[in-house]
Amino acid sequence: MTDPRTKIQLDESALPTQWYNVVADLPAPPPPPLHPATLQPVGPDDLAPLFPMDLILQEVTTQRFVPIPEPVRDVYRLWRPTPLYRARRLEQALGTPARIYYKYEGVSPAGSHKPNTSVPQAYYNAKSGVKKLTTETGAGQWGTALAFACSLFDIECEVWMTRSSYDTKPFRKSIMEIFGATVHRSPSSVTASGRKILADDPESPGSLGIAISEAVEVAAADPGVRYALGSVLNHVLLHQTVIGEEALLQMAEAGDVPDLVVGCTGGGSNFSGLIFPILREKLAGRVGTSFLAVEPSGCPSFTRGRYTYDYGDTAGFTPLMKMHTLGHDFIPDPIHAGGLRYHGMSPLLSHIYELGIFNAVAKPQSECFAAGVLFARTEGIVPAPEPTHALAAVVEEAKRCAETGEDKVILTALCGHGLLDLAAYDSYLAGGVKDVDYPQERVDAALTHLPQIDL
């Protein structure tokens, strides 16, 4: 018998005490990142100018569990454990026998799952004596999360926000400033790389690649300053596993085992955070769960990209990472889910995909917004554009169950609310959302620009 409650809310005593490192349980280790000059695996010392040693060691550890420091757990308690909901009203609207659960991360101060990693990143940096963190932000979720974390550990936070977002999403800047951060419109005149771009084109709309260059330039020039990244890297995925650890406890309370877990993927941290602990249970033979990653048709790295070594940024300053990529100079058409608009994919998650452990599908944004509106009108929460991709796949699967009569148990990650992304819904409701689908030739053309290296 399943639990009759609408939501399973764990007590603080159930807050995880350790993060889970899936690398320890994989049948093969992920390929290492390579130094762009030497093509040798990157060592801890190569990363030291950008990250504190605690995070570098987490990046490369093969230990199964990593203890969560008490000061980090103490901040997590401001919103964790997050609730697990049974979406009964959505099920009813779909007339499905499927049982749909969602783990809701929008209760965090930043409104998304991002503080799960911004808090430990700020903590380890503060602990190592760092005075300031720099970062880039596109949609604004990551900048908000880092600004929040820095305010709690008394370090400065400087954010480069792509000009197009800076101009169209003024309230994202506002919330970062409330948390005490300094926000620059990127390209900015405070860095050499920004000034160079502006000299060439004073009206440059900016890009995530440019913003990264600016943030990295400032961090690398000052030993008291470091840089922080909100997805893609192993330590980020590690921190996000608190989502899945809690979900395991909550699904057990609910009296159900998920047959299918669905999440959206941009850099991969939200999906990884939910599935890795459940994947551990699957690899140990304790559950038979399937996993589905949902990406936008407008940025289809899993379903259209190539699994190969590529740069993490447009300019080619970062280490080479083996990942699913659309090519580091691939500029996705503007889509409303800015958090999913990255040319690459987490190398660790890419490796697991290549092992055949989960499936991936791409969804056009109009289908995603339709699922988001249905969700809001039944469950009450307005989802961020990113998780509407997962919801679109959930709705599709639940409708299939309505036809077949299968009472499948579906679990999804509702990784944030959309209260700071309402302009995107405006466009959708006004009929102004265009679906983007790349012909394979365009992807293939971008992939001819891959780094020419001989491994």
Add this chain to the structure above:
Amino acid sequence: MTDPRTKIQLDESALPTQWYNVVADLPAPPPPPLHPATLQPVGPDDLAPLFPMDLILQEVTTQRFVPIPEPVRDVYRLWRPTPLYRARRLEQALGTPARIYYKYEGVSPAGSHKPNTSVPQAYYNAKSGVKKLTTETGAGQWGTALAFACSLFDIECEVWMTRSSYDTKPFRKSIMEIFGATVHRSPSSVTASGRKILADDPESPGSLGIAISEAVEVAAADPGVRYALGSVLNHVLLHQTVIGEEALLQMAEAGDVPDLVVGCTGGGSNFSGLIFPILREKLAGRVGTSFLAVEPSGCPSFTRGRYTYDYGDTAGFTPLMKMHTLGHDFIPDPIHAGGLRYHGMSPLLSHIYELGIFNAVAKPQSECFAAGVLFARTEGIVPAPEPTHALAAVVEEAKRCAETGEDKVILTALCGHGLLDLAAYDSYLAGGVKDVDYPQERVDAALTHLPQIDL
């Protein structure tokens, strides 16, 4: 010993089963509303064109407890019970021995306490066969809450939003539309009263009074349509008592008894919802708690207004209510906390104030925003401008305790988050928030326009 947790999160099994009606326990009954033509007490039949009978009976009941219908509790479960937080980081920042607790209502789908009443209002209207609800909204919180509730009970929702808000807060309109509501810019051309205003002044910025006239006009003209109000009335305050009932259980779990309860007041429903159940305990001699209402200096109905019969709207269409009022044609200067910008005050709460049961104080908005920013940087939540008024008083009291060494227990109502009000914070951070303080002469001048009635 007090509970070591950061937040006390009740299980759904602790969700209240009944609302508490403070009228049953008061030493004297509140004066009745009067019919504007006959000056006789308003009877249920007078209200029937606007409200369904279930709500009218709740408006006048003297019963101590009113059962909460199961379909309403079932919707409450989407976000209730709401968490009670111990504000340890704020305490630390203030260096105070006071113990500060806040009951957080921002976890609701609309982001405020308003759905506590919009949901039962939509339920009772749907139950009585009503097909559509009309309402006005100023800041947008109430329109959002009613749109959400109507979407769940499958009734239409039509909202008149004052033009000044409609133009400056486009995302409030967006979220109402996501929930399926129709939103008009008021004055609108779809009502006679709107057209009359527009004929006189096509550029009229609108007012809450005009928007009420439009919503009431549409409701009164069609037996399938009713009107809904988000504060002021007895049944609204009744519904909000779920806040205080939960807080009593949570404070008991926390192992503390509040010495002081602080809340902001606009129409009075948020403050009433928190204090009424605790007031019951005080009237029964079980606790010695004090209560403090905090209003904006820019709309000081308790501290500068008069306790007398006045109209609820500017045009004078509503029943006469005995309340603290600044005069029904008093137009407060623009202040950022739109939810507190009402010329009158709940008649029931006004009556209790006259009984000497609680105190009131007015706060200038710069002090309120300063408290809001401090709160965001310590506790992580960006408060709506309205509850920053309560926070300003809490900060003041906690600082006093730091001087005296008193370990006072303070409980406050954090009635909503500010994620849709960030423009107000922008103004504050840019130094553009002006404090407004009315000279008593201006209030006295407005009060000469009170209805000339002989009781």
